[in-house]
Amino acid sequence: MTTILSSNLGYPRIGKNREWKRAIEAYWQGDITEKTLKEQTQKLRLQNLQKQKEQGIDLIPVGDFSLYDHVLDTAVSFNIIPKRFQDHNPAELSTYFAIARGGEKDAVAAEMTKWFNTNYHYIVPELNDTKPKLLENRALYYYQEAKEELGIDGKPVIIGPVTFVKLAKGYEETELEAWVDRLLPLYEQILSELAEAGASWVQIDEPVLGTNLSEKELKLVEKVYQNFDNKISGIQLILQTYFETVQHYQRIIKLPVDGFGLDFVHGDHLSLIQKYGFPADKVLGAGIINGRNVWRANLENKFQLLADIEEAANPKTIIVQGSSSLVHVPVTKNTEEKLDTVVKDGLSFADEKLTEIKVLTTALKEGQESVSDAFTASVHAIERLDQSDYRNQTVEATAENIKREVPFEQRKKRQQAHLNLPLLPTTTIGSLPQTLEVKRTRTKWRKGELTDDQYNQFVQSETRKWIQIQEDLELDVLVHGEFERTDMVEYFGEKLKGFAVTEFGWVQSYGSRCVKPPLLAGNVEWEHPITVKEIAYAQSLTDKPVKGMLTGPVTILNWSFVHEELPRFTVQDQIGLALEKEVLALEDAGVSIIQVDEPALREGLPLDRLKWPAYFDAAVRAFRLATSTVKPETQIHTHMCYSEFGEIYEAIDGLDADVISIETSRSHGEMVETFEINDYKKDIGLGVYDIHSPRVPSIEELEANINRALETIDVEQFWINPDCGLKTRKEPETIAALKKMVEAAKLTREKYISINQK
Numbered sequence: 102m103t104t105i106l107s108s109n110l111g112y113p114r115i116g117k118n119r120e121w122k123r124a125i126e127a128y129w130q131g132d133i134t135e136k137t138l139k140e141q142t143q144k145l146r147l148q149n150l151q152k153q154k155e156q157g158i159d160l161i162p163v164g165d166f167s168l169y170d171h172v173l174d175t176a177v178s179f180n181i182i183p184k185r186f187q188d189h190n191p192a193e194l195s196t197y198f199a200i201a202r203g204g205e206k207d208a209v210a211a212e213m214t215k216w217f218n219t220n221y222h223y224i225v226p227e228l229n230d231t232k233p234k235l236l237e238n239r240a241l242y243y244y245q246e247a248k249e250e251l252g253i254d255g256k257p258v259i260i261g262p263v264t265f266v267k268l269a270k271g272y273e274e275t276e277l278e279a280w281v282d283r284l285l286p287l288y289e290q291i292l293s294e295l296a297e298a299g300a301s302w303v304q305i306d307e308p309v310l311g312t313n314l315s316e317k318e319l320k321l322v323e324k325v326y327q328n329f330d331n332k333i334s335g336i337q338l339i340l341q342t343y344f345e346t347v348q349h350y351q352r353i354i355k356l357p358v359d360g361f362g363l364d365f366v367h368g369d370h371l372s373l374i375q376k377y378g379f380p381a382d383k384v385l386g387a388g389i390i391n392g393r394n395v396w397r398a399n400l401e402n403k404f405q406l407l408a409d410i411e412e413a414a415n416p417k418t419i420i421v422q423g424s425s426s427l428v429h430v431p432v433t434k435n436t437e438e439k440l441d442t443v444v445k446d447g448l449s450f451a452d453e454k455l456t457e458i459k460v461l462t463t464a465l466k467e468g469q470e471s472v473s474d475a476f477t478a479s480v481h482a483i484e485r486l487d488q489s490d491y492r493n494q495t496v497e498a499t500a501e502n503i504k505r506e507v508p509f510e511q512r513k514k515r516q517q518a519h520l521n522l523p524l525l526p527t528t529t530i531g532s533l534p535q536t537l538e539v540k541r542t543r544t545k546w547r548k549g550e551l552t553d554d555q556y557n558q559f560v561q562s563e564t565r566k567w568i569q570i571q572e573d574l575e576l577d578v579l580v581h582g583e584f585e586r587t588d589m590v591e592y593f594g595e596k597l598k599g600f601a602v603t604e605f606g607w608v609q610s611y612g613s614r615c616v617k618p619p620l621l622a623g624n625v626e627w628e629h630p631i632t633v634k635e636i637a638y639a640q641s642l643t644d645k646p647v648k649g650m651l652t653g654p655v656t657i658l659n660w661s662f663v664h665e666e667l668p669r670f671t672v673q674d675q676i677g678l679a680l681e682k683e684v685l686a687l688e689d690a691g692v693s694i695i696q697v698d699e700p701a702l703r704e705g706l707p708l709d710r711l712k713w714p715a716y717f718d719a720a721v722r723a724f725r726l727a728t729s730t731v732k733p734e735t736q737i738h739t740h741m742c743y744s745e746f747g748e749i750y751e752a753i754d755g756l757d758a759d760v761i762s763i764e765t766s767r768s769h770g771e772m773v774e775t776f777e778i779n780d781y782k783k784d785i786g787l788g789v790y791d792i793h794s795p796r797v798p799s800i801e802e803l804e805a806n807i808n809r810a811l812e813t814i815d816v817e818q819f820w821i822n823p824d825c826g827l828k829t830r831k832e833p834e835t836i837a838a839l840k841k842m843v844e845a846a847k848l849t850r851e852k853y854i855s856i857n858q859k
């Protein structure tokens with residue numbers, strides 16, 4: 102007889118009112134002490150555990166909590182501290198935060214990048230020059246805390262050694278095994294201490310198993326888990342994967358662990374089980390509730406899927422669980438009071454997902470009839486949404502591939518004749534500091550304490566102030582500052598038909614920063630101009646060009662919660678077509694530079710490379726739908742951040758944007774090579790300083806970054822800009838940094854002009 106259990110793989114850290122963020126930021130500001138920070142965050146952590154206990158979840162995760170990022174936690178607990186912080190005490194919280202956010206003098210923050218194909222960012226461990234040792238057994242600490250404080254026999258969650266080293270940098274590919282070997286004794290110690298403390302289960306996350314591992318890497322995985330099997334006893338080790346189908350299923354299920362957690366939402370594991378079976382003596386973690394999306398599950402379909410899985414696998418234990426950690430979804434929909442009921446009824450955030458898991462577990466144990474009301478309610482909610490206005494069938498669904506009529510070389514000349522920009526033009530990426538005043542004013546307006554007119558006047562006054570600042574700084578291409586936007590995707594979700602937005606649907610994006618992804622419930626339509634008023638106002642204040650600023654279709658799609666019944670590429674085309682209307686409206690209003698941001702293009706790439714061509718085709722098509730029908734004189738910019746550009750080079754070229762600005766500074770010039778190798782011809786701005794850190798860069802540092810890029814990229818092609826938008830920065834540091842950037846640009850410009858004159 103199969104044992105049936107329920108489990109959760111990870112719970113959101115931030116709290117339903119973002120208490121976590123507020124505590125951490127208050128500590129950074131010096132408003133609360135470390136002791137208070139720890140007390141406040143412990144309270145939240147325990148509340149989260151208690152909630153899961155009350156929901157009746159059998160295997161409650163512990164150690165999924167973090168004060169910034171769980172990859173950084175793992176690195177620091179292994180004494181993997183970047184060289185520039187090695188004179189700091191690794192046990193101190195200030196060291197931990199300095200690695201994440203930048204320290205004093207030259208201690209630049211560690212690189213931050215995407216956690217697989219999600220909008221969660223992790224801090225990249227730097228292995229070089231480190232001597233790993235176990236400074237702290239975090240998993241044990243959190244296990245004991247849950248046991249002592251709440252009587253919860255938690256399931257510690259740790260990042261597996263192969264995933265950890267693969268996500269790190271600072272070593273050659275040939276050293277992967279040596280690094281894993283170096284860490285194995287530390288893992289053994291963590292696991293033995295957990296076993297000794299009485300932990301029954303441990304979840305060891307190896308999401309890299311969903312990527313295309315080489316034969317050598319696979320052998321390494323086999324060696325690692327064989328090693329744990331030889332050395333560790335007394336705990337049940339569940340090897341957990343997510344976000345994609347396990348690539349070498351037949352070999353993976355032979356690993357000597359106690360169970361496998363598989364993603365049945367983003368991976369086709371049922372077919373694999375039906376084809377190759379599942380080991381009878383193992384536990385199967387069936388990830389069937391989507392941990393990456395907020396739409397309510399059709400419980401009848403999920404139950405059928407579970408029944409099919411159980412029948413095909415016939416495991417000794419089946420665990421009903423989410424497809425991944427719930428850190429990617431907001432806490433609860435209960436606090437949403439303004440949502441259309443048909444949408445609200447169709448939603449399921451983290452707490453509601455735990456209920457779905459519990460209902461399905463009960464159904465499996467006691468039969469579907471025991472929970473028939475919950476099943477029927479879920480099916481009806483989905484039907485109601487399907488029949489609603491959101492699914493207006495008259496919206497144009499797909500479109501032909503299109504491209505700009507005039508080739509880049511000619512466009513460049515025509516644009517330059519019109520724009521008359523200097524060599525090495527300077528610009529910024531779009532957003533300017535969202536001060537407390539900006540956020541508070543918006544919140545007041547949302548609460549009805551300010552009229553639309555008062556709010557608009559405030560936004561205009563910020564724009565006015567910053568147009569003047571940009572002119573004083575002598576930047577060449579100005580921006581309006583995005584003061585009217587909470588977020589680059591949420592804002593378009595508020596304005597385009599087909600979307601709904603939440604009041605409290607926050608999700609952690611990086612560190613204490615959160616985003617509120619809009620809900621994409623149906624077909625997307627453009628109803629009226631979205632950005633024209635603000636951009637045209639900014640342009641009316643200056644003779645310099647002001648860039649129109651839009652978020653691209655791929656990014657809007659990737660950073661929204663798209664209903665699973667909608668065909669993603671079709672909706673992406675619809676967004677492209679809607680944005681085309683906005684682009685043309687801007688052009689009509691006299692805007693001659695339009696930036697269409699695509700920071701999520703790289704992140705959205707499927708983990709399985711075989712799926713890349715279809716993804717690229719669709720991404721390029723949607724971007725071109727939005728941008729190809731402008732006049733040749735109109736300059737199209739795009740911007741990307743957090744990307745490994747080598748991998749997406751062809752798509753970048755395919756977008757055919759006249760100018761691309763990309764993030765490069767945290768990766769210290771590694772990205773420049775991509776454009777060198779590929780002999781990229783269009784204009785490009787490689788970010789010359791890191792905007793995620795409050796540090797103001799020195800002129801020398803900026804010049805070094807510019808010169809490094811100019812070794813590779815023609816000076817006629819190069820733009821000078823920061824890495825990304827400046828909304829998270831404070832005003833004085835922003836002005837100081839931009840001043841240095843413009844000075845560095847001028848110095849470089851003079852150098853090139855004098856060389857040319859000789």
Ligand SMILES: CN1c2c(nc(N)[nH]c2=O)NC[C@@H]1CNc1ccc(C(=O)N[C@@H](CCC(=O)N[C@@H](CCC(=O)N[C@@H](CCC(=O)O)C(=O)O)C(=O)O)C(=O)O)cc1
Nearest residue numbers: 220540541543544587588589590610613614615616660829
């Ligand atoms: C480029 N990036 C983006 C990603 N994803 C997106 N969807 N958007 C992006 O821009 N992914 C990759 C990167 C990640 N980058 C960031 C950068 C910055 C943030 C961020 O700053 N988030 C804010 C949330 C901002 C927001 O919407 N705030 C509300 C304010 C509501 C409020 O709390 N009001 C308070 C006063 C202000 C306060 O106390 O803070 C009140 O009235 O009491 C708004 O502006 O209306 C964050 O703070 O986390 C995220 C991702």
Ligand SMILES: N[C@@H](CCS)C(=O)O
Nearest residue numbers: 530531532698700826
């Ligand atoms: N225009 C946006 C892009 C962020 S990726 C900004 O400046 O915030």
Ligand SMILES: [Zn+2]
Nearest residue numbers: 700742825826
């Ligand atoms: Zn960016």
